[in-house]
Amino acid sequence: MAKILVLPGDGIGQEIVPEAVKVLEKVAAKHGLDLQLQEGLIGGAAIDAVGKSLPDETLAMCRQSDAVLLGAVGGPKWDTLPAAQRPEVAALLALRKGLGLYANIRPCFLYPALVDASALKKEIVVGTDMVVIRELTGGLYFGEKFREAYTVTSLSGEEVEMGEKAVDTLVYTTPEIERILKLAFETARKRSGKVMSVDKANVLESSRLWRETAQRMAADNPDINLESMYVDNCAMQLVRDPKQFDVIVTENMFGDILTDQASMLSGSIGMLPSASVGGEVALYEPAHGSAPDIAGKGLANPLATILSVAMMLELTFNMTTAADSIRNAVERVLNAGYRTGDIMTPGAKQIGTTEMGALVREQL
Amino acid sequence: MAKILVLPGDGIGQEIVPEAVKVLEKVAAKHGLDLQLQEGLIGGAAIDAVGKSLPDETLAMCRQSDAVLLGAVGGPKWDTLPAAQRPEVAALLALRKGLGLYANIRPCFLYPALVDASALKKEIVVGTDMVVIRELTGGLYFGEKFREAYTVTSLSGEEVEMGEKAVDTLVYTTPEIERILKLAFETARKRSGKVMSVDKANVLESSRLWRETAQRMAADNPDINLESMYVDNCAMQLVRDPKQFDVIVTENMFGDILTDQASMLSGSIGMLPSASVGGEVALYEPAHGSAPDIAGKGLANPLATILSVAMMLELTFNMTTAADSIRNAVERVLNAGYRTGDIMTPGAKQIGTTEMGALVREQL
Ligand SMILES: CC(C)[C@H](C(=O)O)[C@@H](O)C(=O)O
Numbered sequence A, B: 001m002a003k004i005l006v007l008p009g010d011g012i013g014q015e016i017v018p019e020a021v022k023v024l025e026k027v028a029a030k031h032g033l034d035l036q037l038q039e040g041l042i043g044g045a046a047i048d049a050v051g052k053s054l055p056d057e058t059l060a061m062c063r064q065s066d067a068v069l070l071g072a073v074g075g076p077k078w079d080t081l082p083a084a085q086r087p088e089v090a091a092l093l094a095l096r097k098g099l100g101l102y103a104n105i106r107p108c109f110l111y112p113a114l115v116d117a118s119a120l121k122k123e124i125v126v127g128t129d130m131v132v133i134r135e136l137t138g139g140l141y142f143g144e145k146f147r148e149a150y151t152v153t154s155l156s157g158e159e160v161e162m163g164e165k166a167v168d169t170l171v172y173t174t175p176e177i178e179r180i181l182k183l184a185f186e187t188a189r190k191r192s193g194k195v196m197s198v199d200k201a202n203v204l205e206s207s208r209l210w211r212e213t214a215q216r217m218a219a220d221n222p223d224i225n226l227e228s229m230y231v232d233n234c235a236m237q238l239v240r241d242p243k244q245f246d247v248i249v250t251e252n253m254f255g256d257i258l259t260d261q262a263s264m265l266s267g268s269i270g271m272l273p274s275a276s277v278g279g280e281v282a283l284y285e286p287a288h289g290s291a292p293d294i295a296g297k298g299l300a301n302p303l304a305t306i307l308s309v310a311m312m313l314e315l316t317f318n319m320t321t322a323a324d325s326i327r328n329a330v331e332r333v334l335n336a337g338y339r340t341g342d343i344m345t346p347g348a349k350q351i352g353t354t355e356m357g358a359l360v361r362e363q364l
């Protein structure tokens, strides 16, 4: 029995999640997985219904599930709330921390049919196939933050107020670095064995601890080919020559920036699935947000969410064949020339969210 | 009389700076600028000569100059030094802080002749012309950093050591944010009036102060069209549709990452000049590093340094015509099909550092 909690959330989350759930149901039936689906409230939808973007009940339901499928949270309606109450932070960050999801896995794969949808030249981007592993519960996201009056002492000895001072803290400990690198090493073992650890060790103390820890662990794992690269160089290399990368591992904020950038290698962020793991229950969600501009119009690309279901089957239920059947179905639909707006190119057939979902299911 | 301090530094710095100096001499002679050039020690070269990568004498010479032209610092010979003594940090960061250079200006312009050298598709990248303004003396670079033992209390009440804990601090104050935004607004006034302020206000307190300050200042400057964008989205948009940007302003670490990424829009980081301003004397340098892999071979692209001289003439000496004459000379050489290795494409004529310098001077 597979207990799965479904959290559609806001905006296009309400449109893409149902398509992915129908894919899950079809694959589960075919591969003999007994599903028990529940739906929960999260994000702006939860604020509107019960006054809180991550209701305690939702968190409790997560803990009782084998896996969670999330759509997206946030939207203009809740953008005027104080930062700490907005769905992106109050729901997403609280869920990550609350469930102990310290690792975010984002595979970045370019389907050959989508080469033309990429902003990069064909010869640069064709064959891109990497996994970015982002630390998800440490660093600047969860370190102490505060704001206070900023005063300077004048020549006459008076304290003069000059506005405010805002502080964020970037903290990493050895065990936090070790566990995420361990996951990167395990991931690399199933691939080429190559790991690129990304840091800013020439400037940051936390990055120096990160790099030392990575190098010490690499010495103990001779089957892993570890290299380190500075984050600024990595941002450049991801454009210049993305195929040099296989597994990238990095801290929370660098991972946030680099995964969004890397999404462009797959044609659109609408193609990128993700898994957040390491805690009580794994969370699967598309890498994109709630896209208020196209929400409610049936235009959103459901493939990132459908591919997140594939990750769920593989990582939580160990059903590699079922997962691959989804990926192959997606590939066949793309090869047949069907595209949502975000990956549309001249000559292809533009379709909407529900058609894309239906076409993938037909191919299963 | 224009007193200019020349700091070639390490690696290709020794090759590209002499070419740029010869360009400066020719333009100065033509435009009646009376030059007084001095040379100083910096980087690994200074460590080898006097045991310190930023000798006090060099800092004093900077202060007595009207402008400083820097090549690059660092190299494998000094990579085994403790982080804080390595040239990239001990020379570059100390120079920025020591001279109060709080603003780094990096124009990112694609010469039409180099469209084929870019990793991005022609239709995405052609016409790219933006300026990134990076805060240079605040944030994670200069906040308090430390490392300490990381202990946790065991069930039996004992303190158990679990490795180390490393901390960096991200601090911004209102006046720091105001002065860099003021420069961005001034820069935008000479262009389209559009400013994109990049932050991570959904997560960082320092970014929230940044965004509030930017919005307050925009309200006081109705001729400026200010928008704010999250850094992860910006990293994606710089690949997806770079032409949407004109002036970008951001904090130190985000600026480090985004400018390296944006350098790919100009074909090569070897094309990108920079100016660091706001302090006692302005510093001009290519955006790239000392490139140990090609140093000493006569292969390096001197154009970023030559274009840094153009920025010097424009910003320090107010000689726009002279600056433009350099930019036009560079454009003519590129249009004639000459390329260093980093911007080489099939059918072009590959040349080395000194030939490129000579060709630019011929066109002046
Ligand atoms: C919405 C935001 C808080 C979040 C993050 O920064 O982690 C998002 O950008 C992501 O990458 O999941």
Ligand SMILES: CC(C)[C@H](C(=O)O)[C@@H](O)C(=O)O
Pocket (backbone or CB within 6 Å): A202, A203, A232, B088, B089, B092, B093, B256
């Ligand atoms: C060398 C390094 C310390 C420096 C920085 O991070 O600022 C460099 O990357 C730059 O952008 O000038």
